[in-house]
Amino acid sequence: MTTAPHVRAPWSIRRRLVLGVVALVAVVGVLIGTVSVFALRQNLLQRLDSQVEEVMRFVTTGPGGSQLPGGADNLRSGLVVAYAFEGSDPVGYVYTGPGSRTALTSEQISQVLAASRGSVTTVQISGLGSYRVQVREGTTVQGVAGAAAVGMSMSEVDTTTWTLVGIFALVTAGALLLAAAGAVALTRVALRPLGRVTETATRVTELQLASGDVAIPERVPASEADPRTEVGQVGAAINRMLGHVENALVARQQSEEKVRRFVADASHELRTPLASIRGYAELTRRSDEELPVDAIRSLDRIESESIRMTALVEDLLELARLDEGQGLVFGEVELVRLVTDAVGDAYVAAPDHEWEVVAPEPPLAVEGDAARLHQVVVNLLANAHRHTPEGTAVTVTLAAEGDEVVLTVADDGPGIDPELQPRLFERFARGDVSRTRTTDVAGRSTSGSTGLGLAIVAAVVEAHHGTIGVESEPGDTRFTVRLPRRRNASDEAGDLAD
Ligand SMILES: Nc1ncnc2c1ncn2[C@@H]1O[C@H](COP(=O)(O)OP(=O)(O)OP(=O)(O)O)[C@@H](O)[C@H]1O
Ligand SMILES: [Mg+2]
Known part of the structure; x- marks a missing residue:
């Protein structure tokens, strides 16, 4: 069994323009937002990383070196420091404020120290969140090998990033609303002349052009027929077309009128001679003189044919009158x-x-x-x-x-x-x-x-x-x-x- 293909209703110009503008603004908004947020986040991370590297330079290594040098305490809360030396248990702290710190759990310490060596990387520390962490390996003055790690919380960077995302989303949504409203208003204004052209065309279709007066008084108004605009070109073309149609209709009506008049006049003119033919035939047939049989038959035919022709002429005249729509007595x-x-x-x-x-x-x-x-x-x-x-x-x-x-x-x-x-x-x-x-x-x-x-x-x-x-x-x-x-x-x- 075959089913008829479902034909989707075509989109109006207005709908296409509005949706097109809205889609464009949405794409541009998302693009600008993404690039800006990405660039800002990179920038913030770079700054965070350089802070981590700076703190790392302050950190002293060695068994007694669990204390950061002066000033580093005040760097910021959320700073994480951890050490691991041969022969002693690894230690680690998170600084919660100037001078105050909390010891890290062994799990947290091993998470921090597990970070890859060298450059700063992101590490998830359980219970603390995402950190940028740098780990350095080396030997203390006393000759003990070990590793030290410094980390800083990414929470501020994340907060700033999400705030920016929120701002961009709001701005983009506002821009979309504005663009939609603007596009609706603009298309309405731009398409209004087209509406007036359509109105004119519709009025022309309502005219009775098949009979009677064939003049087409309707024209697209001059403001909508200026060929310098697109709608004006349509309007001007319609006006030219209406002019042509009107001329053709008038010419056709005039020639029809002529034919009708000719038939009416000819029929009218034929009545009198026909009556004479019939009269003379009758007169001759009724004359006292003896006529040959052939002549009488011919006169009969002349009479009957003239009667038939009279009827024909009357019918033609009647049709001509009906065509003109005259003579009816209601x-x-x-x-x-x-x-x-x-x-x-x-x-x-x-x-x-x-x-x-x-x-x-x-x-x-x-x-x-x-x-x-x-x-x-x-x-x-x-x-x-x-x-x-x-x-x-x-x-x-x-x-x-x-x-x-x-x-x-x-x-x-x-x-x-x-x-x-x-x-x-x-x-x-x-x-x-x-x-x-x-x-x-x-x-x-x-x-x-x-x-x-x-x-x-x-x-x-x-x-x-x-x-x-x-x-x-x-x-x-x-x-x-x-x-x-x-x-x-x-x-x-x-x-x-x-
Ligand atoms: N009732 C009917 N039965 C059969 N044929 C018919 C009938 N009415 C009309 N016709 C056919 O239609 C034709 C046209 O009819 P119409 O009345 O227009 O002309 P007409 O009768 O031939 O001539 P007239 O002009 O004298 O009436 C006729 O010639 C005839 O062939
Ligand atoms: Mg008939």
Whole structure:
């Protein structure tokens, strides 16, 4: 079994800087402390050693020479002296004050005398502690061989050393606290401009740039966009980027706007000539003169095609208006009535299908544009009729779910081509044209489909801030429209401004 590697959260710059400074101060503090304490201790030991050597020079050797010469008594308390001569027991004393001394035990004496000859060394004397001791061997004037030892306590050196260690530890701890506080304050001040840059970037992400006004009013403030500082370089780069993005968005919006205007204008201009074509065809067909059968068939085609084209042009115009977000007339729309009527019309126009409505008791109202919502239902019903064979059962369901109203149009027809489904709500997306009928439940005597019906449905639903989805498999095709029951306050404010 493999376990996912544990990814440690990265450290922030602030944390890294503070910890880095603190670690640096700690290392420097410990280094300075160690070197100083070591040097001082060496110095103190050297002084102690030279005192030991000096006392050694005073010491007289020989059997009667257990007494140190005058002045040596006063040297210091803690001085240790010991002798060992052939033929007599070793003796030793520790001086406890001027002129007063205590005899050492034989164990202590042998510890002192066991020290290596020559240079001064450290010896542990039981009951007395650490001593610097020097031992010298020789022969007395009387010709007796023996050894003399002089030792001095290291307790003062140790005390001084530990005091210094304590002082350094305290000073280092204080310096650490100071460094930590200083680093926190400094990084806070240094990173504050970065925070302001982030705030600007965050505000830009909250702008609605997909539609409507695409201007980006946000810029990193000039104080944070000075390229002479590191943060300023980031700020300046962000400002340049925002400028580029804004220009690109404006250019895109303008070209979209042009295309939209062109489609709207073209559709509008086509209406009149289309009406004329249709009118003249009708006029000619109804004239008293006997027309050849071919001519009558041609006139029929001209008429039906001009009707189809008129419908197409109307659809294009409708989409252009919805794109511009204009022309919606909001009011209270009672959906149960609207849906029941639309299905009733479908039943009359297409009795070859089975129509059913499942709806609660009225009223079930939403805030919306009644004519557009009617169009949504009619387009969905028209599809369920037009793209399914006779005998197909169509069920329209209406229900309230929280703040939404859910409308589903389901049929048990052959389903929608899976390849078409991802583009279903795009303009001119349509399936196999051969299956198409020449009339639909909307009463439009159209031959062939345009693929604009669901694009209009989606645009209307979007204008109502609703959603539309489709699930389709052979035997079960289901369009689900969700509409909020109330528009939010900002929309209404927008409407008033229009
Ligand atoms: N209920 C349905 N069952 C099967 N196919 C459907 C159904 N509804 C839509 N379709 C498929 O989706 C395509 C797109 O539908 P849409 O309503 O956008 O266009 P259309 O019906 O072809 O033309 P029109 O613009 O006249 O409505 C249709 O051509 C059809 O292939
Ligand atoms: Mg359609």
